[in-house]
Amino acid sequence: MSDSVQRSVDIAIVGGGLVGASLACALTPYIDRHGLEVAVIEAAPLPSTSATPYQPSFDARASAIALGSQQRFTAFGLWSALAEHAEPIRTIHVSERGRWGAARLHAHELGVDALGHVIPNAWIGRVLHQHLERLSLQWHCPARVESITAQAGGHRLVLSDGSDLTAALTVLADGGRSGLKEALGIDSQASSYEQTAVITTVEVSRPHGGVAYERFTPAGPLALLPLRGQRMELVWTHPQGSEQGRLGLADGDFLAALQRTFGDRVGRFRRLGQRHHYPLSLVTAEEPVRPGLAVLGNAAHALHPVAGQGFNLALRGVTDLVAALEHGLARGQSPGDISLLKDFEHRRMVDRHNVIRFSDGLIRLFGIDHPLLSHARAAGLVGLNMVGPLRRTLARRAMGIER
Ligand SMILES: Cc1cc2nc3c(=O)[nH]c(=O)nc-3n(C[C@H](O)[C@H](O)[C@H](O)COP(=O)(O)OP(=O)(O)OC[C@H]3O[C@@H](n4cnc5c(N)ncnc54)[C@H](O)[C@@H]3O)c2cc1C
Known part of the structure; x- marks a missing residue:
């Protein structure tokens, strides 16, 4: 897709990996019924459209999907x-x-x-992406978000496919390695x-x-x-x-x-x-929400895989974000409204803390x-x-x- 005109969306999801694609799927009812404008931007080409089948989120791994995620x-x-x-x-x-x-x-x-x-993971990717193909959303793939800047009412995203988007809410689900978090001045605590x-x-x-x-x-x-x-x-x-x-x-x-x-x-x-x-490494973003922005998945918390909790935790984040959005939209709030996002972060805090303590604790206990x-x-x-x-x-x- 190539587009130099600035376009506005309600929600831009940066990263169509396990977490970003799951969020887009979870937003289906709002896209279909309420006409929410959603864009998903994914840097890596999908296996079916590319000669090089490597896609970072949907590689040769398999994930333990907990009952709650099911x-x-x-x-x-x-x-x-x-x-x-x-x-x-x-x-x-x-x-x-x-x-x-x-x-x-x-x-x-x-x-x-x-x-x-x-x-x-490759199968999870196939199922998520096939579902996304049926939704009326803007799917930019392969396209990389090259820059992100805060502006009145949200953020401006410049994409490698030439698109220029403004989003009321930007969800960073880029796995945390793209430098976008740092460009926004969001620090992380990291320990290898x-x-x-x-x-x-x-x-x-x-x-x-x-x-x-x-x-x-x-x-x-x-x-x-x-x-x-x-x-x-x-x-x-x-x-x-x-x-x-x-x-x-x-x-x-x-x-x-x-x-x-x-x-x-x-x-x-x-x-x-x-x-x-x-x-x-154990990586946690210090500012998971700010006006017009939410950080999800590995970008918010990268854990040791020992207990198979990373994606399961992120999926709970996905449902909590959608619940906060539903509540806020019903009250006429913008998706990027900070009180809506703080409501979401409030729901996440304890769960995130407990899961990190659990998986990190296991490693430290058995590592001594x-x-x-x-x-x-x-x-x-x-x-x-x-x-x-x-x-x-x-x-x-x-x-x-x-x-
Ligand atoms: C060995 C291992 C085993 C694991 N096993 C489990 C398990 O059994 N159960 C479990 O719950 N969790 C498990 N996890 C954790 C799980 O894999 C992660 O929680 C999950 O991959 C996080 O997904 P994500 O979408 O946040 O990030 P990623 O998987 O990193 O995806 C980020 C996506 O964003 C895209 N992207 C990056 N930058 C940009 C940009 N600038 N513009 C556009 N797109 C961009 C990338 O191409 C990528 O597709 C495991 C992790 C590891 C390392």
């Missing part, structure tokens, strides 16, 4: 399509290498069929975990039975999530720098190293998919190599098996229904 996608009318490639998580198994303690959280104890589902996650898909020789494994090792946590068939998604954390050795291994050597680290709970590790790696502490952790994991209410609280958090 309920949200159901409300957006997208769950039945997502479910086509979703594998249920029936049990979460948490253990520490070299220690006898292990905790198991079962779906049936909570009276639910599944604690969550694992869905390939000095770890890198290596992700890939592995084929296993025994049926996984819907078990998601979280195994803490001295080098960092390792997660194996159930996928359709006898395949699992591996998220294997390494101390920063050491992942290069692992990435460079021949497939057979990589599988042997994984077998040594994880053991044989799922039998033999057989085939391996493509490997990707992600440096891990002290004999006394590791005995306490083992006792804690065993104790967790015996204490019903605590286990249920943990399971509810994993399901995204405990805030």
Whole structure:
């Protein structure tokens, strides 16, 4: 699309990744019924329209989608399509290498069929984007927001496709790496975990039975999530720098190293998919809202993937933002009205704080190599098996229904 005339929209969503595209889908009723003008700007070409299929949000990863997120996608009318490639998580198994303690959280104890589902990101992307194609919104892709400036009544966005937009509300869902947040003077608190996650898909020789494994090792946590068939998604954390050795291994050597680290709970590790790696940090934006602006998803909070919470947390942000917009629009407010946005931020604060404390706390607790502490952790994991209410609280958090 090429357009040099300045155009006004009610809402501009910067980034059509997991979070930006989900927000656009959640806005469907307002676009359809109330004529809300929405623009989505996504820098990377979509796989179907590009010879280079890499798209940062919808790459080879698979995401653990909590029960609460499933309920949200159901409300957006997208769950039945997502479910086509979703594998249920029936049990979460948490253990520490070299220690006898292990905790198991079962779906049936909570009276639910599944604690969550694992869905390939590429499939989530396909479902979201196919839905967006049916909506009457401005879809700028591939187009990058090159500059953003505050002006009366909102922000002005200049796009790499030549478009010039003014938006009453701009939602930054750009993953936080584009420099736009910084250009607006929004600071972030960032601390590196000095770890890198290596992700890939592995084929296993025994049926996984819907078990998601979280195994803490001295080098960092390792997660194996159930996928359709006898395949699992591996998220294997390494101390920063050491992942290069692992990435460079021949497939057979990589599988042997994984077998040594994880053991044989799922039998033999057989085939391996493509490997990707992600440096891990905890990043939080210090000013998630200001007049005419809201920051969402990784741009607002990038977490350690240990507990599979980042996207689930962001999706709760999406529904809270839509709820605040609905309330504000009904009162005749502009979508960028600061009191509406503060209402949204007020709803988010506690949830965000709790999830960050939970996932960051896990990393710090299991990252401390002290004999006394590791005995306490083992006792804690065993104790967790015996204490019903605590286990249920943990399971509810994993399901995204405990805030
Ligand atoms: C290894 C790993 C495993 C994970 N597993 C889970 C899990 O199991 N469950 C879970 O809930 N979470 C998980 N997460 C977290 C989850 O992936 C993130 O929360 C999610 O990707 C955030 O999505 P986003 O849309 O905010 O950002 P991104 O995924 O980074 O997307 C941002 C989008 O904005 C676009 N963009 C950037 N700059 C511009 C610009 N200037 N103009 C226009 N477009 C732009 C990019 O092209 C991109 O498409 C995991 C993360 C990692 C690293």
